[in-house]
Amino acid sequence: MSTLYPVTVTVNGSPVTRHVEARLSLSDFLRQELELTGTHVGCEQGVCGACTVRLDGRITRSCLVFAVQADGGEIETVEGLSDNGEIDDLQTAFHERNALQCGYCTPGMLITANELLKKNPSASRAEIREELSGNYCRCTGYHAIVDAVETTGRQRQGGAK
Amino acid sequence: MKAPSFDYVKVQSLPELLGVLVERGDDAKIIAGGQSLVPTLNMRLSAPEILIDINGLEELKGIAVADGYLRIGALTRHYELGRSDEVAAHAPLLAQALPHIAHEAIRSRGTFGGSIANADPAAELPACLLALRGRLVIAGQNGERTVDVADFFHGLYETAIEPEEVLVAAEIPVLGGGERAAFDELVMRHGDYAIVGLAAMAKADGEILSDVRLSFFSVEGKPVLAAAAADAVNGKPLNEEVLQAAQAALENDLDPLSDLYNTAATKLHLARVLTGRVLSKLASGGA
Ligand SMILES: Cc1cc2nc3c(=O)[nH]c(=O)nc-3n(C[C@H](O)[C@H](O)[C@H](O)COP(=O)(O)OP(=O)(O)OC[C@H]3O[C@@H](n4cnc5c(N)ncnc54)[C@H](O)[C@@H]3O)c2cc1C
Numbered sequence: 001m002s003t004l005y006p007v008t009v010t011v012n013g014s015p016v017t018r019h020v021e022a023r024l025s026l027s028d029f030l031r032q033e034l035e036l037t038g039t040h041v042g043c044e045q046g047v048c049g050a051c052t053v054r055l056d057g058r059i060t061r062s063c064l065v066f067a068v069q070a071d072g073g074e075i076e077t078v079e080g081l082s083d084n085g086e087i088d089d090l091q092t093a094f095h096e097r098n099a100l101q102c103g104y105c106t107p108g109m110l111i112t113a114n115e116l117l118k119k120n121p122s123a124s125r126a127e128i129r130e131e132l133s134g135n136y137c138r139c140t141g142y143h144a145i146v147d148a149v150e151t152t153g154r155q156r157q158g159g160a161k
Numbered sequence: 162m163k164a165p166s167f168d169y170v171k172v173q174s175l176p177e178l179l180g181v182l183v184e185r186g187d188d189a190k191i192i193a194g195g196q197s198l199v200p201t202l203n204m205r206l207s208a209p210e211i212l213i214d215i216n217g218l219e220e221l222k223g224i225a226v227a228d229g230y231l232r233i234g235a236l237t238r239h240y241e242l243g244r245s246d247e248v249a250a251h252a253p254l255l256a257q258a259l260p261h262i263a264h265e266a267i268r269s270r271g272t273f274g275g276s277i278a279n280a281d282p283a284a285e286l287p288a289c290l291l292a293l294r295g296r297l298v299i300a301g302q303n304g305e306r307t308v309d310v311a312d313f314f315h316g317l318y319e320t321a322i323e324p325e326e327v328l329v330a331a332e333i334p335v336l337g338g339g340e341r342a343a344f345d346e347l348v349m350r351h352g353d354y355a356i357v358g359l360a361a362m363a364k365a366d367g368e369i370l371s372d373v374r375l376s377f378f379s380v381e382g383k384p385v386l387a388a389a390a391a392d393a394v395n396g397k398p399l400n401e402e403v404l405q406a407a408q409a410a411l412e413n414d415l416d417p418l419s420d421l422y423n424t425a426a427t428k429l430h431l432a433r434v435l436t437g438r439v440l441s442k443l444a445s446g447g448a
């Protein structure tokens with residue numbers, strides 16, 4: 001049996017402590033230990049973006065961080081951002097614009113797009129595509145996703161929710 | 162896939178790190194941002210017995226200017242490099258290169274030092290350091306030593322850092338009067354590793370460029386300076402003829418490695434395309 005390491009983190013505002021193997025990724029920690037399965041796991045190489053979460057305020061690939069490394073950190077997952085309403089408008093736009101089919105890429109898309117719109121709500125379609133270039137979608141062909149992000153950006157700029 | 166089992170220690174000081182490196186030797190691997198290392202662990206291309214997490218080492222952090230050099234700590238994250246006023250003022254080449262490195266979520270964690278130590282032939286930052294004539298500060302049991310960038314990159318993923326050493330910082334001469342920077346790369350999709358990339362510096366006096374440094378990456382096993390092409394440009398006003406001479410000279414400078422998608426001949430062609438664009442940028446004011 002390998003050594004277990006204590007990990008104490010705040011996840012979506014709640015403190016949790018677990019003892020885990022060093023090799024456990026933050027993505028598997030969230031999914032298996034905490035049953036927060038909104039964080040998806042695709043490639044485990046940092047390429048697909050499905051596992052994107054916010055760690056200490058910055059978007060991060062949770063498959064490329066070990067849970068032990070996040071000790072003391074603050075993590076926000078798609079569950080947290082949807083419960084607190086931060087991405088309400090984006091979720092609605094994704095729904096209305098059919099920007100998801102199987103939904104596998106959606107949590108990562110929402111978190112990445114939200115980060116872009118916070119910095120730059122008037123992002124052009126080219127800028128949106130550039131920012132989402134690290135998030136793969138195998139269903140939609142991206143067009144509807146860009147539409148949804150653009151629409152949300154316009155609404156946020158207009159002050160509308 | 163999942164990483165194999167390993168032990169984990171987060172070191173709190175440089176002496177502690179060096180102690181563990183000596184004690185565990187080849188069984189140990191340093192983890193900084195993990196954005197290159199963790200994929201290799203997950204793919205089981207690497208199986209260290211112990212990971213030494215250096216993210217707590219204050220000695221490896223920070224960006225500062227002193228004695229004509231910009232010093233960038235190894236643990237500086239890519240995003241920190243991108244938003245630093247010191248970097249923009251004193252090493253604009255790095256600021257230009259940064260948006261081309263991966264994606265926002267990777268830049269959140271990936272480090273400057275990790276990229277240099279990893280020495281991926283397709284990485285932007287090693288090529289920038291070569292064009293900038295930087296030097297690397299490396300710490301080991303016997304204290305610190307400084308290695309000129311020209312002697313630092315040895316080949317594919319190989320550098321002058323010994324197994325029991327750690328990269329502490331890079332030091333880059335601050336931008337001189339009349340010096341300009343230009344950067345460009347060709348990619349399939351934004352954020353991908355480049356098919357061919359070029360980081361360049363020059364002194365400019367009106368249209369006349371001198372001290373030209375054309376540092377290519379993703380062409381050979383390590384970044385390479387195109388000396389013959391630079392000679393074709395140095396001291397002359399940049400016109401079509403001079404540009405073509407520089408592009409032709411690349412044949413003597415570069416020995417491209419083919420990859421899965423591009424032959425050596427394609428890469429040489431693309432290097433010429435980039436040379437045209439980047440020299441024109443340098444002559445018209447850099448960016
Ligand atoms: C999807 C994806 C796309 C990417 N695209 C690009 C790209 O376009 N261009 C690019 O340049 N990079 C790219 N990267 C890699 C990224 O820039 C990494 O952050 C960087 O290469 C390594 O930095 P790190 O801090 O993550 O290092 P780590 O992964 O922690 O370490 C890498 C290696 O360096 C060693 N090391 C780290 N720090 C030190 C030190 N201070 N002293 C001695 N040894 C050390 C480690 O032991 C390891 O062998 C990409 C990564 C991913 C996942």
Ligand code: FES
Nearest residue numbers: 042043044049063
């Ligand atoms: S699972 Fe993390 S990027 Fe694909």
Ligand code: FES
Nearest residue numbers: 101103137138139
């Ligand atoms: S909706 Fe299926 S991967 Fe994007």
